[in-house]
Amino acid sequence: MASQTFRDQALQVLRIEAQAVQQLEQYLDQHFERACQLILDASGKVIVSGIGKSGHIANKIAATLASTGTPAFFVHPGEASHGDLGMLSAGDIMIAISNSGETAEVLTIVPVIKRLGIPLIAMTGKPDSTLAQVADVHICVAVAQEACPLGLAPTASTTATLAMGDAIAVAVLDARGFSADDFALSHPGGSLGRKLLLRLSDIMHQGEQVPIVARQASIKDALLEISKKGLGMTTIVNPDGSLAGIFTDGDLRRILDQRLDIHTVAIEQVMTANCITAKADMLAAEALNIMQQKKINGLIVVDEQRQPVGALNMHDLLKAGVL
Structure with a gap:
């Protein structure tokens, strides 16, 4: 009662x-x-x-x-x-x-x-x-x-x-x-500020931290670069430095059944071309939305010449408090 x-x-x-x-x-x-x-x-x-x-x-x-x-x-x-x-x-x-x-x-x-x-x-x-x-x-x-x-x-x-x-x-x-930008300026702390103000340039890995291999590199070389940089992926670039594609841990799992020789097969044969990219000034919250919609765990940041200048994954967004 x-x-x-x-x-x-x-x-x-x-x-x-x-x-x-x-x-x-x-x-x-x-x-x-x-x-x-x-x-x-x-x-x-x-x-x-x-x-x-x-x-x-x-x-x-x-x-x-x-x-x-x-x-x-x-x-x-x-x-x-x-x-x-x-x-x-x-x-x-x-x-x-x-x-x-x-x-x-x-x-x-x-x-x-x-x-x-x-x-x-x-x-x-x-x-x-x-x-x-x-x-x-x-x-x-x-x-x-x-x-x-x-x-x-x-x-x-x-x-x-x-x-x-x-x-x-x-x-x-x-x-x-x-506007939302005005709101963010009065809420710089906490999750609201981070979601409304934080841009990829603030949290992305850049410089030597960006995993990069040439198109002609072997799958083995690409795996070594992935392990060395610790982002679960590597970019593949053309001779002029522009982005040709991406290879991720997920791609590796998908090619295991193909019994490829990782020492001789070039990474360009198994990479994902025309991959999703972002600009450095993109809001981190917007990048999160893209990654969730496309069901991807990593994102490459390119400049105007489509050369890789940054990279990040879900862990980076989580660490930054965006996720």
């Missing part, structure tokens, strides 16, 4: 919160548009403030704005009234969040914000509240009920506010023409 009760209660919470988010559509009006335009036109930063659960939501909204092209940071309203308002300057925008619209700590800093001439965007669940009335723009995030059965713990209201913050951030992102 207890397990079923847990599931039933959880399902009720999810339904209430999903409905709260869905009902936000009615608040995407001219006030929402004006708020987005103010943020887009701002020459300074967006300061987001709130206390308690609203403070946690404000912190996340500030982080989302900052990572999507809008300089923003969170200021605790209690700290703001004790010196942190010095962070504000001309051209900034303030977003104040309070479900009741009557949070004393938030209202305390409003006169200073007004005196500085900084536009104030309020997000509340009470359009008639003090904060909503004194704001330059009010965005309503009212919900029909909290998911808490007591109607006390901020649940649906905080979810709705967070969703509205995401809506603002993404709407402004789109209006800015913010």
Whole structure:
């Protein structure tokens, strides 16, 4: 019985919160548009403030704005009234969040914000509240009920506010023409940055590390080069140095049944010609996609004359954190 009760209660919470988010559509009006335009036109930063659960939501909204092209940071309203308002300057925008619209700590800093001439965007669940009335723009995030059965713990209201913050951030992102490359610049660390910024030139083996044999080399010589360079493959080049083909560990397994004399048979007779290649400036994530689609474990990087200048395999991508 207890397990079923847990599931039933959880399902009720999810339904209430999903409905709260869905009902936000009615608040995407001219006030929402004006708020987005103010943020887009701002020459300074967006300061987001709130206390308690609203403070946690404000912190996340500030982080989302900052990572999507809008300089923003969170200021605790209690700290703001004790010196942190010095962070504000001309051209900034303030977003104040309070479900009741009557949070004393938030209202305390409003006169200073007004005196500085900084536009104030309020997000509340009470359009008639003090904060909503004194704001330059009010965005309503009212919900029909909290998911808490007591109607006390901020649940649906905080979810709705967070969703509205995401809506603002993404709407402004789109209006800015913010791109994946822009996103990568603010996320240089972690897997996102690596996938969006890392290029083959950053991780490929190059110079003496690239396995190379001539077309006339024997299969034995090619196997020695594969073993020496440790990439599970070797390039085969024409007399002018351009790429003629590739020979891999997989190719070796496929020719074993042919009973070829590895000492006398030239590698050009068993190589894979017209192999897949890449350029040094290709994104590592793009190279990974090619390798997965073509079901290959290695990739040759060539220059404009189709001469091999680099090589890499799946292990290199894994080590770089792209895979």
